[in-house]
Amino acid sequence: MNNTDFIAALPLIILAGTGLLILLWDAFEKTPSRAPLILTMAGAIAAAIVAGINMTGPASVAFGGLLYDNAFSNFFTIIFSAATILTALLAERYLLEEEVLVGEFCALILFAASGMVMMASGADMLVIFLGLETMSIAFYVLAGLFRTKTESNEAALKYFLLGAFATGFFLYGIALIYGSLGTMNLVAMSNIHSVTTSGPMLLLGLILLIVGFAFKVAAFPFHQWAPDVYEGAPTVVSGYMSTAGKAAAFSAIVLVFSSMPAGALAGGAAKIQIVIAALAACSMLYGNIVALSQTKIKRMLAYSSTAHAGYLLLGVAALNATGVAAIEIYAAVYLLMQIAAFGIVALLEKETGTGLNLDDYAGLAKRRPWAAFLLAIIMLSLAGIPPFAGFFGKYYLFLAAINAGLTWLAIVGVVSSIIASYFYLRIIVLMYFREPLHADDGIAVKENNISYIAIGLASAALVVLGLMPGLLTDATGYFFK
């Protein structure tokens, strides 16, 4: 253990340390204030800067083979920090209005972020498991943050039970992989040249790992919890867990899969690819088709997040250099789009919990032109229409699938994107070409500049990254040909 180990782990230490600091501060300060939110942002910005500096340095493995410090891990650290910053900005109005405990909220999102960083940089399945649990336990509490609201309680309970169930599968998968390869360390695993133990056990382990992972990212057919949880959880939290949480799970699965020793599976590798490809195809089609019939915006976004998990799974199925880079790019783009979309929903939500139906968005352009404009950009980007960043994200994923010989999967992806554009564009039609169904009922939501700044920043990033996709592709360190 030396200084370089600590520098490699510094983003993690900063995120967790800031969380602890906020908890401590909160114990002494009783009046609600914005200080924890500012501290959260400062911590996340510091973590992102350190990760950015680490990214330029040479790749290494710290703490005797426990933590990666490379372009991949630092890229994900930066996007998790960005998600934390956006969530803190969006939460400002939401939390002060709903009178929940701001300090606890901030500490929990920082702990969740530190769990995510562990998942993206774990070089040992032990670290990945701990990261997953650190993140998940923080999310269970965040989903139930509104203790007096029955919806929030119910969301927390459902998320907790299914999350813990998924953890069981994930862990069994780890145990079987450990048993068949003799090690839990990913670096040691990728250096195994000849595998003597049985192949079927390894195959079963990987399948169980995929099941646990599919639960966490809400991929079909393990998505049933997602609409309920995203609907019942505080809107800002839904945005955070459906984006950063999902990106973290994808980073972990990419780490595990790309460390599998070549030849360990023999004929099994093709079977695993088919399983993942089938999950991807079903998630894309199911998510998008069911989203068509939703009347509540949070449920619609939940089903669309299942579809987006499908798009990202396409990159896992390809599992080549292009696929990994495409996952990094799409995770970053998806994170911006989805957090901003939930941010707008939180902004328009009434204190009484109404304002969440699609009908409430009719005629929004007249009542709140800025919110309608930003939501239009986000919806176009989610639908994957150029020149917004969502288009390039999908393009690289489809390209990766074609490069890996999965042309049929790319076709399914394109078809499901076309289906999806219907419900994304329907919101734009509702906002701009329909009259409001009912007049604004007087308890108009307070206009909040900080939320607008956060959503505006995310939307601007979508436009800039859409016009200059090179910014992201360079950051992933791969070259697209």
Add this chain to the structure above:
Amino acid sequence: MSSLSNYLIVSAILFMIGASGVMFRKNVIVIFMCVELMLNAVNLTLIAFSQFMGDQSGQILVFFVMTVAAAEAAVGLAIVISVYRNKETVEIDKLNLLKG
């Protein structure tokens, strides 16, 4: 000393009992107990592998799993209590506010 496969079969059976309990029981507390059973079945697998391969990392992971299970229990039971305060029930069927 019995063979490795005996331990693996016992833990696979325990895991399946736990998993089917989660799927078919209605009481939240019982479901939670079944989740714990699943985790402990995995612990048994890990210890068996660790013992037969002469490798320590499996046993180390078991300690972490027990710690995580304790943390999960703390959060989970707190959630159950807050649900009970609002709904006065912990039957999973009666929690049906959220649906499409």
